[in-house]
Amino acid sequence: NPSHLEAVNTVVLGKVRAKQAQRKDTNREQVMGILLHGDAAFAGQGLVAETFDLSHLKGYRTGGTIHFVVNNQIGFTTKPTDSRSSPYCSDIAKVVQAPILHVNGDDPEAVVHAARIATEFRQEFKQDVVIDMFCYRRFGHNESDEPAFTQPKMYDVIGKHPTTKDIYAQQLVKEGLLSEERIKELDKSFQDYLDEEFKASENYRPNKADWLEGKWSGLASSHGEDADWIGKTGVENDLLQEVGRALSTPPSDFDINRKILRQLKAKAKMFETGEGIDWATAEALAFGTLMCEGTPVRLSGQDCQRGTFSQRHAKLIDQTTEAKYTPLNNIRTGQAELEVLNSPLSEAGVLGFEYGITLAEPHSLVLWEAQFGDFANGAQVIIDQFISSGEAKWLRMSGLVMLLPHGYEGQGPEHSSARLERYLQLCGENNMQVANCTTPANYYHILRRQIRRSFRKPLILMTPKSLLRHKQCVSNLSDFATGTTFLPVISETAKLVDDKKVKRVVLSSGKVYYDLLAERENRGIEDVALVRVEQLYPWPEKELATELAKYPNADVVWCQEESENMGSWFFVDRRIEATLASIKHKAGRPVYVGRAASASPATGLLKAHLREQAELVDAALSVK
Known part of the structure; x- marks a missing residue:
């Protein structure tokens, strides 16, 4: 779970749905998602509500998810009274009438019992269920945090409170199930195990082959120039x-x-x-x-x-x-x-x-x-x-x-x-x-x-x-059809003057090409070539170099509809320059043509949009 706490929720649900489909598990009994939550994130992050909203929808249902909330005030220094308006952090689950089991984290057997109830409920009714484990954090938000800075009274109480392990150990001794010596042995054995695993982690290196097994067998890693970035895609x-x-x-x-x-x-x-x-x-x-x-x-x-x-x-x-x-x-x-x-x-x-x-x-x-x-x-x-x-x-x-x-048609900034x-x-x-x-x-x-x-x-x-x-x-x-494939760069398609007599190459990407094409035809221009960069990343350097080399005497323009601080310009600028340098082209650097830098993505006035569009097309096609 990345630090953006609840972002992982629906990623898990998607994996569950896919694995159910692979097993033809239409009853949704063989694969189940378990989501671990913190109390502050469960109450505060909108993705939790989106997750519950998906739970009963035909195209997204997974037969119920078990939500386990570790309710220990993990939200750094903010108190529950400052972070939610409802009494319980789990109240958002009421939107789909999911059962919510509140359980004391200091009672391990009660927690296990709640987990069993939740599992059986999910399997029987195929719906979400929430376990709200009410507990506390002993050492603050992380290893180096000092919680007494902000919650001194509560941490005075917590400091005097026995740990869950000690409470449960005393219960087992009292019931005659374990001796004090056996508890010490179990404690040492587990600590030794953790130390060994920690040491082993120092030399661990991920094996790339591990992630290309099962459904992924036959696929390969794609790094490097030799990767097949085009593919055979035409059909009969x-x-x-x-x-x-x-x-x-x-x-x-x-x-x-x-x-x-x-x-x-x-x-x-x-x-x-x-x-x-x-x-x-x-x-x-x-x-x-x-x-x-x-x-x-x-x-x-x-x-x-x-x-x-x-x-x-x-x-x-x-x-x-x-x-x-x-x-x-x-x-x-x-x-x-x-x-x-x-x-x-x-x-x-x-x-x-x-x-x-x-x-x-x-x-x-x-x-x-x-x-x-x-x-x-x-x-x-x-x-x-x-x-x-x-x-x-x-x-x-x-x-x-x-x-x-995407595309500027005068429909406003949004x-x-x-x-x-x-x-x-x-x-x-x-x-x-x-x-x-x-x-x-x-x-x-x-x-x-x-x-x-x-x-x-x-x-x-x-x-x-x-x-x-x-x-x-x-x-x-x-x-x-067969033999055709994706073109990262599309050449000039019209019949113009001889390539050496072309005065300008206008590079563009997307819809603005058609605006340029229409105006070029309208003006009868024959010495400005229009080249389309269809794929912006990975940057098609070889294909673009081949195109630009055709026009040794032309200057090079990058034309875009977006404002100068948006769109592709800041990304393509130096890449085009490097491509020109690689073929020793006289143009040196590309020239920007497009809207001026702005805070808003686009104007909300159609007249202003049309004026701006006409100006940038004119600038792209006007060779001095």
């Missing part, structure tokens, strides 16, 4: 067409919404012509092909069944009966299953749950989607404590995908930025991937490679909003 055209038919063909007796029916007919035409594959269809192809290959897919998030932008429609709703139909679960017999869950209005708890699943199950594609990318702010503790650092801290890989809608800069700042030691794709095909490939490589890494994806229906943000079906 016949499989693409098979998924396309299932995707666009609802049951004949299903009363489907007319607007969705039009969408399905449009999808059918995409597969008939092999053109115009949009973002949501590409995603469905990634899911469907993986499922046909035996890989289950789980996607959760707020309103993700329909999709925040009404783009996904993973579950269709009968307009008469409200029966549900999942097209991708009806591709072929024997396929793996798609699970799409509308989550509670929670970020930290649900993201922790999905991360926990990936720790136990490396052979499923697991995704969490923020309603808007900004909302991942509420889950920052999960990102910092687990996703970005879990492999380095605990030798535990995760293939979790985070989908974060609906524009997924805070790309925060993820990039966390990048190091090849710990995760951060990408901002511009084509449906690249989105498809980057999802499939999560499973089709020999290792697992978290993937942070800036996903679009306006590009979901942008006429130019489409791919051909051939871009998904």
Whole structure:
């Protein structure tokens, strides 16, 4: 449990859920989660409420968790009267009517009895249960703390109070079960055991092979340049067409919404012509092909069944009966299953749950989607404590995908930025991937490679909003077929002047590319090349060097929509400079083009947004 005390709760629940699925434990009797809590954290941290909220939900239930609260005023120097409004630290459990057993920590047999009751209750009723062990801390918050500084009266009483061990020992002697000599022997034996284990720990070195066993056997560590960062992700055209038919063909007796029916007919035409594959269809192809290959897919998030932008429609709703139909679960017999869950209005708890699943199950594609990318702010503790650092801290890989809608469309500060800069700042030691794709095909490939490589890494994806229906943000079906793969950098696609006559290369990532492309076409510019950096980390130095070397006489611009103190600029600046130096390019350093540094991620006024957007596009394309 990291120091952010309750952050681990739903991670544990996700692991439990995954292990139950592996055992086909639908009765939820073979795997159980036990959470250890401190009293101050149990009463004070919102993740506890999120954990209880998940306990009865169909997509997240685990058949009950035993919560063991060590109620010993562990919250440093703050008294209970200053840290909670309710009489008991365990009162939050009443929100789901979980039974709460209060027990005296100085009575070990009563504690064991309470634990037995809790275990039997959980197994019988498949619900959460809480044990509130009322006790005290003898030496303060840690080994060097002096609790008498702040609670002198209480620690005067505690100092005179016999230890739990001594109280229980005297009880056993009084009952004639143990002698004083035997108690001393047991005490010395246990102290000797602790000393031996402490000595052994000095020479302990983790064995990397230990964490690649069981479900993880066959997978490998991913450190080093030789790791397969691209993967083989294209599939046969016949499989693409098979998924396309299932995707666009609802049951004949299903009363489907007319607007969705039009969408399905449009999808059918995409597969008939092999053109115009949009973002949501590409995603469905990634899911469907993986499922046909035996890989289950789980996607959760707020309103993700329909999709925040009404783009996904993973579950269709009968307009008469409200029966549900999942097209991708009806591709072929024997396929793996798609699970799409509308989550509670929670970020930290649900993201922790999905991360926990990936720790136990490396052979499923697991995704969490923020309603808007900004909302991942509420889950920052999960990102910092687990996703970005879990492999380095605990030798535990995760293939979790985070989908974060991102892009400046004049929707205001809370609906524009997924805070790309925060993820990039966390990048190091090849710990995760951060990408901002511009084509449906690249989105498809980057999802499939999560499973089709020999290792697992978290993937942070800036996903679009306006590009979901942008006429130019489409791919051909051939871009998904055998022989195609993910492109970390996308070259200039238009026919311009000779490469040596190109005066400027504009590097960008994500949606702003289409704004640049439209204005370049509008102005008839032929000597400015647009190169897209699709993957920001790991930094695609070789691919970018190849592109920049094509234009030896051009200056180099980095263009972004985000403010200068946000987005990618502070991350890519020196990396582009190093890439230019490696090919001895005359440009030397890239030039920044984008919004000025600001405190707020974006303006709330559409007119101001449009003006800012036009200015940055103009600056990027105007060669002096």
